[in-house]
Amino acid sequence: MTVSEAFLLSLGWSDFFQAGFDDKADFVPGRITGQGRGHYQAQVSSEQTLDATITSKFQDAAKDPASFPAIGDWVALRRGEGNTQATIHRILSRVNTIQRKKSGAQASVQMIAANVDNLFIVSSMNEDFDLPRLGRYIELGREPACQTILLLTKSDLSANPAAYVDRFKASFKGVEALVISREDPDSMAVLQSYFTPGKTSLLLGSSGVGKSTLTNYLLGFDAQKTGAVTSEARGRHTTTARTLRFTRWGGLVIDTPGMQEVSAVASNKDLHNDFSDIKDLELLCKFTNCTHKNEPGCALLAALKNGTLRTERWQQYSGETAQADPRRKKNKYSR
Ligand SMILES: Nc1nc2c(ncn2[C@@H]2O[C@H](COP(=O)(O)OP(=O)(O)OP(=O)(O)O)[C@@H](O)[C@H]2O)c(=O)[nH]1
Ligand SMILES: [Mg+2]
Ligand SMILES: [Zn+2]
Known part of the structure; x- marks a missing residue:
């Protein structure tokens, strides 16, 4: 095995992706690690993450959000000039996708991530703990090769974490539940078995439950x-990108x-504030x-x-954001 193969394996590469990868045409495989407007970050080696855009052909053929690259996707890239840029030619077959499906009149799909081994549903032990909603998160994780785990956070603030575990277990047999607190290093260390090399974990849950606090612990740096959960911060999201x-x-x-919309108990205000489908x-x-006009x-x-x-x-969203977005004043296209 070469150094670069070993690196790709640690990044989640496997025979499954190898089988779907055609390297005849100077393509290199890369994994999508981030996304900004009109472009993606695609990691290709231990040192290098390329700034990647999809080709026009790709863009024209893409019909819905699921046909665009998502975080966690493996893609076939062609390196561009300066060796820091690349174009994305294809998404390699996915092992699974975690998607938010909206029902009824709003029927639509929002891609959250692809190729996920562990889906951590993160909840604190307060009014955020809502069994029907946790059930809907569990539905998102019913995908091939994906294990779902409930993570109950901030146990230092809870008088009786075990009661929450019991209530959860009574409804969702077979789904593991762990209790953690950033104040209790032992509780965090238990997570190690899920974060073995090559395994990808996704953290999902409402705003303020401690996903980024946990992420910083897992990374070993901030x-x-x-963000503090205060009344004026409610409905705002500290983390804004995946x-x-x-x-x-x-x-x-x-x-x-954080995701508000999966919640049955979310107020109308929450629903209106969460425009993550449109932002995506x-x-x-x-x-x-893009001004989304023509x-x-x-x-x-x-x-x-x-x-x-x-x-x-769309009108609701554009009405709320029409005020002062400087991007909307420029009219020359740029990428
Ligand atoms: N007491 C206590 N507070 C915690 C713990 N974990 C996180 N917090 C606090 O909870 C608040 C929210 O934490 P974040 O990690 O920003 O929450 P988040 O889920 O990333 O929120 P969004 O990015 O908005 O979705 C912060 O003030 C954290 O310091 C914990 O184990 N115990
Ligand atoms: Mg966060
Ligand atoms: Zn647009």
């Missing part, structure tokens, strides 16, 4: 901003912004300063056209 990184134990972790679509627009490769216009985004929802 990469992620964490990132995939190596942990201190070699396995990989994907931190995500904006990431897929071809141009970073640009080619606009993912929002495409979603409105094919019905995956409702006009009313």
Whole structure:
């Protein structure tokens, strides 16, 4: 095994991806570790993460959010100039995808991540602990080769963590439940067995439950901003983007912004504040300063056209964000 093969294995590469990878055409495999407007970060070696964009052909063929690269995807890349840039030609077959499916009139799919070994549903032991909602998270994880684990956080603030575990176990037999606190190193150390090299874990849960605090522990340094849960901060998300990184134990972790919408108990205000489906679509627009009016490769216009985004929802969002987005003033396309 070469050094680069060993690295790819530690990044989650496997025979499954190898079988679907065609390296005849100077492609290199890379894993999507981050995403910004119109571009992706794709890690290809221990030293190198390339700034990658999808080809126009790819963009034109992509019909819905699931056909764009997601965090955790393996992609076939071609290196561009300067060796720091690349184009994405193809998504390699996925082992699984974690997607949020919205039902009813809002029927749409939001890609959260791909190729996930462990789905950690993160909840604190307060009003956030809601069995029906936890059940909906568990549904998201019913995917091939994905293990779901409930992580009950901030046990230092709870009088009776065991009671929460019991209530959970009574409803969801066979799903593991762990209790952690950043104040209790032993409780954190138990997580090591999930973060073995090559394994990818995804953290999902409401805003403020401690996903980034846990991520920072797993990384061994404070990469992620964490936020106090105060009444004025409610509904705001400290983490705003998904990132995939190596942990201190070699396995990989994907931190995500909190999700309100999976909740049956979410207030209307929460539902309105969480426009992550639209923000995700904006990431897929071809141009970073897309105004979503008439640009080619606009993912929002495409979603409105094919019905995956409702006009009313879009109007609600654009009404709330119309005020002062400097990007909307420029009219030259840029990437
Ligand atoms: N007492 C206590 N507080 C904790 C613990 N873990 C996290 N917190 C606090 O909870 C607050 C929210 O933590 P974050 O890690 O930012 O929460 P998050 O889930 O990443 O939130 P979003 O990024 O908004 O989705 C912060 O003030 C943390 O310091 C814990 O184990 N015990
Ligand atoms: Mg966070
Ligand atoms: Zn657009």
